[in-house]
Amino acid sequence: MKPITEYVDYRKVILDFYNEKKQASVFSWRVFAKSSGFSSAIFLKYVCEGKKNLSISAAASVASAMSLAGFDAAYFNALVVYASAKTDDDKMKAYEEMCALAKKRKVRTLGANEYVFFKSWKNSLIRELAPAMPGAKPFEMAKVCKPLISANDVGDTLAFLENEGFLKKDDKDVYHQTDKTISIGSVDVIPVAARNLQRQMGELALDAVSLSPSERSMSGITMGITRNGYERIVKALAEFRKQILNIVSEDGDTEQVYRLNLQFFPLTENVRGER
Numbered sequence: 001m002k003p004i005t006e007y008v009d010y011r012k013v014i015l016d017f018y019n020e021k022k023q024a025s026v027f028s029w030r031v032f033a034k035s036s037g038f039s040s041a042i043f044l045k046y047v048c049e050g051k052k053n054l055s056i057s058a059a060a061s062v063a064s065a066m067s068l069a070g071f072d073a074a075y076f077n078a079l080v081v082y083a084s085a086k087t088d089d090d091k092m093k094a095y096e097e098m099c100a101l102a103k104k105r106k107v108r109t110l111g112a113n114e115y116v117f118f119k120s121w122k123n124s125l126i127r128e129l130a131p132a133m134p135g136a137k138p139f140e141m142a143k144v145c146k147p148l149i150s151a152n153d154v155g156d157t158l159a160f161l162e163n164e165g166f167l168k169k170d171d172k173d174v175y176h177q178t179d180k181t182i183s184i185g186s187v188d189v190i191p192v193a194a195r196n197l198q199r200q201m202g203e204l205a206l207d208a209v210s211l212s213p214s215e216r217s218m219s220g221i222t223m224g225i226t227r228n229g230y231e232r233i234v235k236a237l238a239e240f241r242k243q244i245l246n247i248v249s250e251d252g253d254t255e256q257v258y259r260l261n262l263q264f265f266p267l268t269e270n271v272r273g274e275r
Contacts, residue, residue, distance in 0.1 A: 001016045003107070004075045004076060005075065005098075005107045005109055005110065008111065008188070014044060015048040018048070029042050029045045037061045044062070056077070059081075063077065071105055075101050075102070078101055081097070088196070091189055092193065095109075114183070116160065116164070118184075118194045120197070122157050126157040128257045130161070131176055134175075135172075135174065138151040138154035142154045147204070166178060204259065205261055237264060244260060
């Protein structure tokens, strides 16, 4: 099995344990289930196939059957809590508990740096701003931010971005982006954090309404459409986003950091019913 912190799905932990034991000795789902305290011989097999869920109360007995103890057992339990989370807030709380456990062990949870990046709008702002202000101190960067943020926040954000490899310094102490874009990745809590970031950016957009029209561009359309029309518009928005990214890549230098929100959402239920 891999180190426990390389998992974000407890089902894969169980399956990897089973396959490893199966190769090394006479082992079956029946034996595994019995040692875990389940009456059904194929319950854990169904868990691994996604047909059944492992309850939080049963996590300790399964961990014991896999000979997990101490940190590994606690982390396995956290994985089960994470998988059981029903709301975005609960999922983020459970994932942060996994990260806290891993940090105490001085190891990293899979996807942790991307998760932290998407948790705050300040990370994406400073990631764009720092390379555009070579040699600037945190208090100088803080002064140009809208809304204003503290120099301490800028300093902490720079430290995070550099430590986690989102920014790097050259020998002249000038920051550079390590990658032009940041992938959300495969850990399912990261899109949750990204949705939270979109909420934050939406709130900033509300404040930006008061800016002069020469500094911002805002417009909207309320429309009645079919599902086919919706899909065509989503495709057009995706193409538009690609065009914007092409303009950004060709633009070169940075004079100012902007945020573009693409929002397209329903204001009613389907008035024609299910089709």
